[in-house]
Amino acid sequence: MKRTIHEPDHDALRESYAGFLQREVAPLYDTWETAGCIDRAVLRKAGEAGFLGLQVGEEHGGAGTDDFRFNAVIAEEGYSRGLAGFAMAVQIQNDVVLPYLTELTTQAQKDRWLPGVVSGELITAIAMSEPGAGSDLAHLQTRAVRDGDEYVVNGAKTFITNGFNADLVVAAVRTGDSGSHRDISVLVIEADTPGFSRGRNLDKLGLHSQDTAELFFQDLRVPVENLIGEEGQGFRYMMQRLPQERLTIAIAAASAAKGAVDSTLAYVKERTAFGRPVGTFQNSRFELAACHGELQVTQAHVDAAILAHNAKDLSAEDAAIAKWWATEAQGRIVDRCLQLHGGYGYMLEYPIARFYADARINRIYGGPNEVMLEIVGRSLGLAEPR
Numbered sequence: 001m002k003r004t005i006h007e008p009d010h011d012a013l014r015e016s017y018a019g020f021l022q023r024e025v026a027p028l029y030d031t032w033e034t035a036g037c038i039d040r041a042v043l044r045k046a047g048e049a050g051f052l053g054l055q056v057g058e059e060h061g062g063a064g065t066d067d068f069r070f071n072a073v074i075a076e077e078g079y080s081r082g083l084a085g086f087a088m089a090v091q092i093q094n095d096v097v098l099p100y101l102t103e104l105t106t107q108a109q110k111d112r113w114l115p116g117v118v119s120g121e122l123i124t125a126i127a128m129s130e131p132g133a134g135s136d137l138a139h140l141q142t143r144a145v146r147d148g149d150e151y152v153v154n155g156a157k158t159f160i161t162n163g164f165n166a167d168l169v170v171a172a173v174r175t176g177d178s179g180s181h182r183d184i185s186v187l188v189i190e191a192d193t194p195g196f197s198r199g200r201n202l203d204k205l206g207l208h209s210q211d212t213a214e215l216f217f218q219d220l221r222v223p224v225e226n227l228i229g230e231e232g233q234g235f236r237y238m239m240q241r242l243p244q245e246r247l248t249i250a251i252a253a254a255s256a257a258k259g260a261v262d263s264t265l266a267y268v269k270e271r272t273a274f275g276r277p278v279g280t281f282q283n284s285r286f287e288l289a290a291c292h293g294e295l296q297v298t299q300a301h302v303d304a305a306i307l308a309h310n311a312k313d314l315s316a317e318d319a320a321i322a323k324w325w326a327t328e329a330q331g332r333i334v335d336r337c338l339q340l341h342g343g344y345g346y347m348l349e350y351p352i353a354r355f356y357a358d359a360r361i362n363r364i365y366g367g368p369n370e371v372m373l374e375i376v377g378r379s380l381g382l383a384e385p386r
Contacts, residue, residue, distance in 0.1 A: 001300070006073070009070075017051055017074055018081075021077060025083055028042070029085070032086070032208075032209035033208040033209045033354075036209070038165070046120055047121070051090070052094060052118055053117055053118030054070050055071070056117070057114075060115050060118060068244075068310050072306050074090060074091075074094065082259050084206075084252070084256060085208065091248050095245070096126055096244075097117075097124040097168075101170075109226075122167045123166050123167050125168070126161075126170045126171075127172065128171075129158055137238060140184065142171065143173065144173040146224070149224050150221045151173070151175070152221055153195070156217070157171065158214045158215075159212060160212065160214070161211075162210075164198060168190060169189045170188055172184055172235075175232065184232070184235040185234040186229060186238075189222055189226070194220070196216075197216045206361060242367070243318075246320060247305055247306065247309055250323045250325075251306070251326075254330070256355060257291075257330040260356075261292060264341070268284050268340055291333045291336055295329070301325060315379075317376050320367075321372070323372055324376075327359075327369060328369065334352070334356050338352050338353070338355075
């Protein structure tokens with residue numbers, strides 16, 4: 001079915017960004033996969049070309065649009081081309097961190113940080129997950145103790161996307177002593193601050209070009225003016241922004257699934273077995289027809305969620321459904337596509353192997369899919385009795 005959510009301006013951005021990816025990213029991507037990190041210079045090029053910070057006001061170098069369809073187009077092009085590591089770095093910058101910096105900051109903070117984020121000079125990360133807490137944001141342990149005009153921060157974060165490249169880290173910290181989520185605040189931590197250190201670049205199943213690091217804070221002093229919003233409101237801020245983060249994962253999943261199907265269609269038309277193209281066998285037709293149909297249904301639902309988000313009507317429950325469905329569908333689709341490649345599908349030189357390895361994390365981060373189902377179940381009035 002023809003997608004109807006885009007207008008000519010979105011199509012123009014798609015064409016422009018596709019050209020950028022083809023010129024600047026695709027030729028270097030295998031090198032980044034081996035190195036375990038993207039080249040930050042290419043993010044600067046993306047900023048110079050106007051692909052970062054679309055929602056940032058023109059006075060700080062952005063496009064000044066709150067139409068999330070533009071953000072979705074940027075993500076779709078990267079993931080559908082199998083460039084997930086770079087696509088995720090851009091998504092963290094555009095869709096996950098920037099809402100904190102555009103919606104919760106003072107004018108002075110905006111003037112200080114936004115121009116560099118839009119230009120790509122400043123790479124961002126968000127630090128929520130901790131070694132002992134995982135998705136349990138209400139029980140994080142990193143502490144920030146007020147000392148005059150500074151916070152003294154001690155703790156550790158893990159699974160931090162952009163962790164090695166990041167210049168600015170939006171970190172969830174505990175600023176009170178009650179032990180509840182009312183103690184949680186959000187600080188911007190600058191990576192050149194004494195007491196800030198990075199652990200190893202984590203060796204992952206997939207997304208090899210996406211640097212994912214452990215971060216450590218030891219008696220790290222952060223100026224009070226780096227507090228985002230109000231002290232003690234961090235948990236609420238995070239909960240308010242998680243629906244958009246989960247929508248971005250749904251967009252990534254649907255787009256990568258499309259890339260897997262497109263790659264597999266090309267393969268089965270070229271690969272021969274028993275004297276004819278693999279795609280002419282009935283099983284191949286049935287399998288790819290099923291993948292194509294499930295992808296259409298998934299994309300229609302993700303598009304509906306994008307429009308709901310644009311209308312500021314995307315609930316936490318609906319975002320959870322979009323994330324759960326799209327990532328589960330991606331897993332099914334990519335697995336079937338790999339099977340159609342036979343033994344070659346297990347070889348990393350074929351794109352489908354990368355699609356397969358990169359897909360698995362989508363059912364885990366942003367809150368594992370079991371948490372998504374818990375959110376939806378509670379919305380149905382099925383909470384556990386107290």
